[in-house]
Amino acid sequence: MTFSICLRRENGMQRKFLLLCILGIVSISYLLFRFNENVVGYITGNVHKIPRQSTSLERQTTNLTSINNLLMDEDLKNIGFESTERHEFKSLYIKNPVIYNENASKILESKQGQTKIISLHRINSNSENWLYKENKYNVDFKRCPYNCELDPYGKKVVEADVVIFMCKGMLPSPDIKRRPGQLWVTHCYETELTNRYPGDYNFWKNQFNLTMGYRLDSDIVIPWVRLGWRDSALLYKQDHYREIAGAKTKTATWWVRNCRDDRMNFVKEMQKYIDIDIFGNCGKKIDCPYWFDDYKCRHVFNTTYKFYLSFENAFCTDYVTEKLNKLFKDRTHIIPVVKGSLDYDRYFPSSSFVNGNKFQSAKDLALHLKELGNDLPRYSKMLQEKDRLSAMPFRGIDWCDVCEAVHTKNGRIINDIKQWSHENTCKKSEYLKSN
Numbered sequence: 001m002t003f004s005i006c007l008r009r010e011n012g013m014q015r016k017f018l019l020l021c022i023l024g025i026v027s028i029s030y031l032l033f034r035f036n037e038n039v040v041g042y043i044t045g046n047v048h049k050i051p052r053q054s055t056s057l058e059r060q061t062t063n064l065t066s067i068n069n070l071l072m073d074e075d076l077k078n079i080g081f082e083s084t085e086r087h088e089f090k091s092l093y094i095k096n097p098v099i100y101n102e103n104a105s106k107i108l109e110s111k112q113g114q115t116k117i118i119s120l121h122r123i124n125s126n127s128e129n130w131l132y133k134e135n136k137y138n139v140d141f142k143r144c145p146y147n148c149e150l151d152p153y154g155k156k157v158v159e160a161d162v163v164i165f166m167c168k169g170m171l172p173s174p175d176i177k178r179r180p181g182q183l184w185v186t187h188c189y190e191t192e193l194t195n196r197y198p199g200d201y202n203f204w205k206n207q208f209n210l211t212m213g214y215r216l217d218s219d220i221v222i223p224w225v226r227l228g229w230r231d232s233a234l235l236y237k238q239d240h241y242r243e244i245a246g247a248k249t250k251t252a253t254w255w256v257r258n259c260r261d262d263r264m265n266f267v268k269e270m271q272k273y274i275d276i277d278i279f280g281n282c283g284k285k286i287d288c289p290y291w292f293d294d295y296k297c298r299h300v301f302n303t304t305y306k307f308y309l310s311f312e313n314a315f316c317t318d319y320v321t322e323k324l325n326k327l328f329k330d331r332t333h334i335i336p337v338v339k340g341s342l343d344y345d346r347y348f349p350s351s352s353f354v355n356g357n358k359f360q361s362a363k364d365l366a367l368h369l370k371e372l373g374n375d376l377p378r379y380s381k382m383l384q385e386k387d388r389l390s391a392m393p394f395r396g397i398d399w400c401d402v403c404e405a406v407h408t409k410n411g412r413i414i415n416d417i418k419q420w421s422h423e424n425t426c427k428k429s430e431y432l433k434s435n
Contacts, residue, residue: 075099081228081390091347092216094227097392098400116406119151119160121176131164131187135397148403162406164212167195167421173203183411188213189222191316192422201418209411211420212402215318220405225325226392235387238380244333245380247303251373252276252337254309256283262431263311269362274370276309298330305334306373307354312340316426320344322395329391333383337369339430351385357430 073083076096084096120131132139132152141148157163157176165174167188178184186208188195197204212220251274254267259282270276279286288297310324320342327336338344339356354372359365372379414420 076228077231077233080231080234082231084229086232087229089349091227092221093223093225093347094229094389097228098398115147115149116162116403117149117151117156117160118162118164118402118406119154119157121157121163121165121174122154131166131397135399137394137397138399141399141403144400144403146400146403146407148399148406150399165208167197167213170197170201170204172198172200183209183406185210185212185220185406186414186417186421187222188215188421191314191319192426193314193316195421197418197422204418205416206413208414208417210405210409211414211417214320215425217318219409220402222397222401224321224395226395227325227328227389228392230388230390232388235384238384241333241383241387242376242380244303245306245376245383248306248373250275250277250305251369252307252309253279253301253305254283254311255279257281258313261313262429263313266311266362266431267309270366273363273366277305298332302333306379307337307369308334310336310338310353311356311431312338314426315341315428315430318342325391325395328386328389331387331390333387335379335382335386337365341427341430349385349389351382352389353386 076082076099079097079099081097084090084094087094132150138144139150141150151157151160154176158179160182162183162185163176163178164185164187167186168190184207188211210219212218213222214224215221216223252270254276256263256278257280264282267276267278277284279288286297288294308327310327312319312321318341320338320340324336324338326332327334336353337356338353344353344355344357354365354369356365359368372382
């Protein structure tokens, strides 16, 4: 009957009303067959069991997602993006911006009826700065499809459902008492080269239940690079990209802070064959914030250089940092030259960057950039292809992702967290053997 009412009203209403009616039908149906299954978590020594999540709630989430997808194209277009379904190339780093439907959020909120408290274990100022002060996207959870509350200063750590620990700066043992059923999450936002465990870390074995970080095999993936497909209607004509390319006067630039790693020798070798302006601690001084992060400086950077050297300082599993993401922000018309351990060709369209891993030496890479930069039709075509992608309007953590994960993922007991995070994850610098 409800569905017939929706159909009768649809003739005089917009398509969105019909879809919201369907959404209501789904929620009513869900109430008829909903069941809850809870297993009380307990701790015995260092071994503990975790509450299971309701599989029916997951089915409900799938239904809501399907309905929201019907509205997605229009909503994405309104914010300058288009759906990944329009593109054959698929990637974990290229996704649709999440548009949280407030009606769907309210329905889910009334059904699960529980707010998960997420507490940040604070051992130093860094844990607060990164997890909270620098990551405010959806931190109030108001638009999220699940209920959560963030405890940024660890004041509710005893009663919390979830406690997040930073890998960096861990103590030999925690300074809190764990309650039964509490999920412990380890968050590593840097590589094993900087995330070091205490010498005696035996306590941390069999303690963590979920992993969170940049690695793609994390339970909660927090990528440094978040891209989406730009609305095709917003792309310029080919002649405009050709004008941009023709106005550039220099080959490449690099902004770097660490002057003593292997990248510097590699870039200096490249400078024997092409012009590369180095800025930051190791190069020219310029009256600009880090990475040209204001409009005036970015405009000069954007109109002058053809390539930016987006070289990672560590060759570790899935390690790709914000320096690549910045090159897709604010329509930056400069081609990234990447070098690191990520399988770049798998996760990014090859027409949008230069893969430095494919060249045997610094000389070979430099000569390739020289040839490509002088080929105006080819280079301007790359600018156009790169412009199809745009960085998301935030970096770091989307707290809705974290909230959804702690509601839907069944925690496990990670026997040896150091083995997961550190064993065979990094290799020797590739810059040394390609000079």
